[in-house]
Amino acid sequence: MFIALEGLDGCGKSTQLRALAQRLQQSKMDPVIVQEPGGTPVGEEIRHILLHREELKMAPLTELLLYEASRSELTETVIRPALASGRWVLTDRYSLSSVAYQGYGRGLDLRLVRELNRIATGGLDPQMTFLIDVPVEVALQRKGRARDRLEGSGVEFYERVRRGYLTEISRISGGVLLDGQKEIAALSEEVWGYIRPLVAAPS
Ligand SMILES: Nc1ncnc2c1ncn2[C@@H]1O[C@H](COP(=O)(O)OP(=O)(O)O)[C@@H](O)[C@H]1O
Ligand SMILES: [Mg+2]
Numbered sequence: 001m002f003i004a005l006e007g008l009d010g011c012g013k014s015t016q017l018r019a020l021a022q023r024l025q026q027s028k029m030d031p032v033i034v035q036e037p038g039g040t041p042v043g044e045e046i047r048h049i050l051l052h053r054e055e056l057k058m059a060p061l062t063e064l065l066l067y068e069a070s071r072s073e074l075t076e077t078v079i080r081p082a083l084a085s086g087r088w089v090l091t092d093r094y095s096l097s098s099v100a101y102q103g104y105g106r107g108l109d110l111r112l113v114r115e116l117n118r119i120a121t122g123g124l125d126p127q128m129t130f131l132i133d134v135p136v137e138v139a140l141q142r143k144g145r146a147r148d149r150l151e152g153s154g155v156e157f158y159e160r161v162r163r164g165y166l167t168e169i170s171r172i173s174g175g176v177l178l179d180g181q182k183e184i185a186a187l188s189e190e191v192w193g194y195i196r197p198l199v200a201a202p203s
Contacts, residue, residue: 004126006096020090064098
């Protein structure tokens with residue numbers, strides 16, 4: 001299984017990823033856990049440019065291509081080999097992030113974003129994608145004062161991203177919309193409710 005968590009920064013992706021990984025480990029599984037951008041040596045360098053070098057201005061297409069380059073490396077060198085060896089992969093963000101942020105958020109052509117996603121992933125899509133939806137104010141509040149390139153773009157940008165996520169999640173196969181304002185434990189219970197039936201019963 002290949003599972004992605006999606007949503008605005010601060011919505012609770014990392015929290016739910018940890019909880020799900022723990023549940024899987026308790027079921028004697030050993031999932032591979034990755035994050036985007038990053039997760040490979042070159043991907044981590046790209047992550048640094050994208051998230052920690054605010055002084056570097058770049059055009060939206062450049063930004064998209066950097067995300068796709070990171071995604072391509074991660075897919076080719078980590079995700080595909082892990083899936084091929086029979087392991088589960090949990091990812092903190094994947095292709096849907098580019099559709100939401102670079103497409104709906106930055107205004108790049110959605111067909112272009114989807115096409116580059118397809119090229120970068122070789123057509124690999126998660127079997128399940130959980131969107132943790134929270135209002136923009138809640139996401140920003142939870143993130144505290146942390147600022148990066150994306151957080152410098154204003155609240156309207158995040159509103160577009162959130163709307164994009166909500167539009168897309170109902171259209172993609174295996175998409176699940178979660179109310180991120182529920183309590184952490186209630187949410188992880190809900191996620192587990194979807195995943196537990198997919199975990200093979202011990203023989
Ligand atoms: N359901 C929730 N309710 C309240 N606070 C939450 C919830 N989920 C996560 N948080 C808190 O919000 C902050 C951001 O969560 P995090 O998992 O790091 O989000 P993300 O990885 O999506 O940026 C953390 O301090 C976390 O403890
Ligand atoms: Mg996180």
